[in-house]
Amino acid sequence: MSEPSQQIHHINPSDLETFVHNILVGNGVSKEHATTISNCLVQADLRGVDTHGSNRIPSYMKRVRQKVLDPSATPELTQITPVVASVDGKNAFGFVSAHLGMERAIGMAQDFGIGMVSIKHSNHFGMSAWLVQQAIDAGMMSLVFTNSSPALPVWGGRSKLMGVSPIACGAPAGTERPFILDMAPSIAARGKIYKALRRGEKIPTDWALDGEGNLTDDPARALEGVMLPMGGPKGSALSIMMDVFSGVLSGSAFAGHVTNPYDPSKPADVGHFLIAIKPDLFMSLEDFKSRMDYLYQRVVGSEKMGGVERIYYPGEIEQITRDKRLVEGIPFTRAEIEALNEEAEVVGVERLRVE
Structure with missing residues (x-):
């Protein structure tokens, strides 16, 4: 039998979004910005990316109370050329800066075929896939880059220098599922280690090294050490690429200086880089979507290797999880719910209730 603190309870997504929204407003976030942030966090929970969902609220609110994240800041957008804009995040929530940036990128792409936005002085924006989905909902292809705090050594090194910054992109389809790629250059996202620590779980021994440079299954020791890049030098090179496009180009922190x-x-001084692309630049939209549907069918219909029951398209597992959780609710441990309710008590909003 599991410990009471680790027992799983399912929360209605709408109730969770309202709860998170109220905590944010109670900490000085405007209702408009709180709507954006709470929606993004719950979208991560729905897709099964629990490491980047509502469980982040305690750490975000701690940064607000420590006055190193400005809950009331309004990012400032500057148009550079007809297809290029920049956003100064003003140390606001990364969700707010990135949402504004992608909104502008989409607008430029609708008018000119492509839109590019560089964002500086921002913060963590959670799961990258929500920005890809924002573009897909507008009928756009997209590229989404960000940098992050040091967690990964460069290939051949042993100290933290690069972030485990995700690379994400996507494209709409016709009747089939859209293409959504959202992956870290490390073997596993660092948030998965925080999740294992929070839940008292072990981690696979190929995810990270401890502070002495040894493989470890202990999440606490892993956080004292470094993440391991996927594919050796290839993952390392991708993490450097994220820093070039997100940090160097934007004017934000880079080269290991993101907090x-x-x-x-x-x-934190995080940087982001966003591109939206109109998919019918070289053919009709109908032809593009038909070709995307054909690609999906070819991928999932491929001949399977031994032991494989089903082939999934990038982003498909998360979309299936979303469909399931919309019906069944989002799973949280009792300990995670208690941590969220502690934040509710700080600002006097109604607690999450579980059976």
């Missing part, structure tokens, strides 16, 4: 979200000493 860890759990470090209360100073603002």
Whole structure:
């Protein structure tokens, strides 16, 4: 039998979004911005990316109380050329800056075929796939880059220098599922280690090294060490690419100087890079979507290797999880719910209730 603190309870997605929204407003976030942030966090929960969902609220609120994240800031957008814009995040929530940036990128792409936005002085924006989905909902293809605090050594090194910054992209389809890629350059996202620590679980021994450079299955020791890049030098090179496009280009922190979200000493100064592309630039939209549907069918219908029951398209497992959780609710441990309710009590909003 599992410990009471680790027993799973399912929360209605709508109730969870309202709960998160109220906590944010109680901490000085405007209702408009709170709507954006709470929706993004719950979208991560729905897709099964629990490491980047509502469980992040305690760490975000701690940064607000430590005054290293400005809950009331309004990002500032500057148009550079007809197809290029920049956003100064003003140390607001990364969700707000990135949502504004993708909105502008989509608008430029609708008018000119492509839109590019560079974002500086931002913060963690959770799961990258929500930005890809924002573009897909507008009928757009997209590229989404960000940098992050040091967690990964460069290939051949042993100290933290690069972030485990995700690379994400996507494209709409016709009747089949859209293409959504959202992956970290490490073997596993660092958020999965925080999740294992929170739940008292072990991690696979190929995810990270401890502070002495040894493989470990202990999430606490892993957080003292470094993440391991996927594909050796290839994962390392991807993490450097994220820093070039997100940090160097934007004017934000880079080369290991992005502040860890759990470090209360100073603002994070994260950079992002977003591109939206109109998919019917070279053919009709009908032809494009038909070709995307054909690609999906070819991928999932491929001949399977031994032991494989089903082939999934990138992003498909998360979309299936979303469909399931919309009906069944989002799973949380009792300990996770208690941590969220502690934040509710701080600002006097109604607690999450579980049976």
